[in-house]
Amino acid sequence: MAEPTPRRHEPRLRPAPLLFEPAEAAADPEHFFDLESLDDPRALLERATELTHAFRAAADRAMEFQAVAAAQLADPRRFDRLTAADIAERAEWTEDYAKKMVEFGRDLMRGEPTE
Numbered sequence: 001m002a003e004p005t006p007r008r009h010e011p012r013l014r015p016a017p018l019l020f021e022p023a024e025a026a027a028d029p030e031h032f033f034d035l036e037s038l039d040d041p042r043a044l045l046e047r048a049t050e051l052t053h054a055f056r057a058a059a060d061r062a063m064e065f066q067a068v069a070a071a072q073l074a075d076p077r078r079f080d081r082l083t084a085a086d087i088a089e090r091a092e093w094t095e096d097y098a099k100k101m102v103e104f105g106r107d108l109m110r111g112e113p114t115e
Contacts (some may be wrong), residue, residue: 064108071105
């Protein structure tokens, strides 16, 4: 499982904004957040690095939401709760990974720091 960051007790970093691209730019397979238009390698490295951090932060945050959703779906108090196998199938995970994500989600919902 990827290392989720940051924790509840750590300040959340604000990565570079991921702006939506106009439809005509997104249709061009060579176009990627206007990076192809940067001629200065220093500027290209800086902006590409910003985007890398933004994508990592977005992926980590999305994974935390996945974990919370998995924990909620597996909650034994729900009449329509799902098994780890059901959650794994829906999320395209292994059953073992689904179990870990359920536990991670429970930790997040309790506000516990995770390692």
